[in-house]
Amino acid sequence: MSDETEKTTENVNETTAPVDRVKGKAKPNVWCFTTYFTEGFPFAIVRMMSSVFFTDIGMKERYLGYLNFLGIPWNLKFLWAPLVDIFGSKRTWMIAIQSIITLLTAAVAVICFSSSNNSDPVLSTSILVVLFVAFAFVAATNDIVIDGYYIEGIPNQKEQAAYTGYRVFAYRIALIVAKFGIIYAVGMYSKSAAIKTLPDGIVDISTAAGMKVMYVAWAYGFGAAALIMGLFTLFHVVALPDFETRTKSVSSAKKVYQDFLHSFSSYLEISVERTKIALLSGIGAFVVLSIILVACKLSYVQALAYGLLAMLTFLIAQSRPLVALSLVFIIFYKIGDEIIFSMGTPFLKRYLMVSNDQLAWMTGLIGLVGSIAGTTIGGLWIKKVGLKKAIWPLTLIMNVNIAAYIWLAWAHPLATVMVDGKAVPHLSGLITISAVYCYEQIAAGLGNAVLIVYILKTCKKEFKAGHYAIGSAFMSVFSSIFGGFGGIIVEKMGYMNLFVIGLFATIPAMALMFFVRIPEEQTSEKSAANNK
Known part of the structure; x- marks a missing residue:
């Protein structure tokens, strides 16, 4: 992420x-x-x-x-x-x-x-x-x-x-x-x-x-x-x-409110009045559903999460069809990867026996370098050939990493083993886990590059900052909610099945890639040709 x-x-x-x-x-x-x-x-x-x-x-x-x-x-x-x-x-x-x-x-x-x-x-x-x-x-x-x-x-x-x-x-x-x-x-x-x-x-x-x-x-x-x-x-x-x-920067409350509404309505491509209705109905759905679920003895956390999903669903339903399609794509694009992230720490520490000092090296240095490398490579790739040509290979590389985690859960290499009652680092296991983790971070970086560029392309010039904030919110809030239920799945089905669900969760976004609109852009090669 x-x-x-x-x-x-x-x-x-x-x-x-x-x-x-x-x-x-x-x-x-x-x-x-x-x-x-x-x-x-x-x-x-x-x-x-x-x-x-x-x-x-x-x-x-x-x-x-x-x-x-x-x-x-x-x-x-x-x-x-x-x-x-x-x-x-x-x-x-x-x-x-x-x-x-x-x-x-x-x-x-x-x-x-x-x-x-x-x-x-x-x-x-x-x-x-x-x-x-x-x-x-x-x-x-x-x-x-x-x-x-x-x-x-x-x-x-x-x-x-x-x-x-x-x-x-x-x-x-x-x-x-x-x-x-x-x-x-x-x-x-x-x-x-x-x-x-x-x-x-x-x-x-x-x-x-x-x-x-x-x-x-x-x-x-x-x-x-x-x-x-x-x-x-x-x-x-x-x-x-x-x-x-x-x-x-003199900002009155009324002006800020009006700017917010205009930005939101412009992103959803609907009127300001309809935007007000969408926001009010969404908030109402959030409150009502949360209260009903709590009354039905569901935990407060789950009730609020489902209420938030209902609110965002109302907003999507009020938008223009092409915008709704784009938002659904944004929501589902990194769901599989986010499912891995949601339970990544307990998976590494409890299932694969990664100690805190090993985890620090893995996530604080190796993973961070991998994430930066992935985002950089993805950005350069998109700049070179354009998003339309880059989106499929970058997406497939990102999603293959989920299969790597399924294998990791199946193979179950250990970073630490017990020898004569003492915890001892297991080098081959640690190298295997680190390699998969590094690849996962690189792949996630590639996916981040795709999604960031795509969201930026959905922004209108006059509201670019506001539109990016709205698009990135849709991108990440659903991931946070779905990821929040990852622990329940692990308790009931185990880590391997959680990752299998994550792999299947990538299918909707890949299916939508055939239908979502991606604005045309000039690649560096086309620009060079035009300059000649």
């Missing part, structure tokens, strides 16, 4: 000198790095570290699957993004939001410490889940604020392009610090503590002593994350420029 989205644009009025001449404050190359590090880091804590943590403390697969719902605030953040424009400055928002993120991360660390001596782990886990739900909404809002601050601070689009490298690099560094640095440190600490304090030197969470070691290890991990986030927030308090004196 891609961790970054197209950065939005908005209208601001330029007034005085270039942005890098704000005296006594950080220059653009510095604050671009620090702000986008603090965009990627909270995302990694919520979407990546939380999954490894809850797997380590023994959460059941059903509830590990539900953790995918933590991605929904990022999917739907465009709905409350206008509030950031209406109330206060971006700098004020950023410092306040990042202070809250620091406190939430520190609170998780404190609860982990207290849980190491707590006889009621269910209560501690429930509190932690609530904290992460709140964390997800705050972190998604942090993304909105940072993107808005960037656009206000560097209003010239050519200058924005020049600083894109800083943003992407900072975001990737944040992911590496969380996925590799902190998770690796947690793994090494738990191993060291187990050798010193546990009789057999193995962390067994079925025992009180083993669970204590794991909670303490993660307390230090989240404590380190809070410290890192706190230091960056403090830097922003001291050195972050305030552009309000040099740029103004």
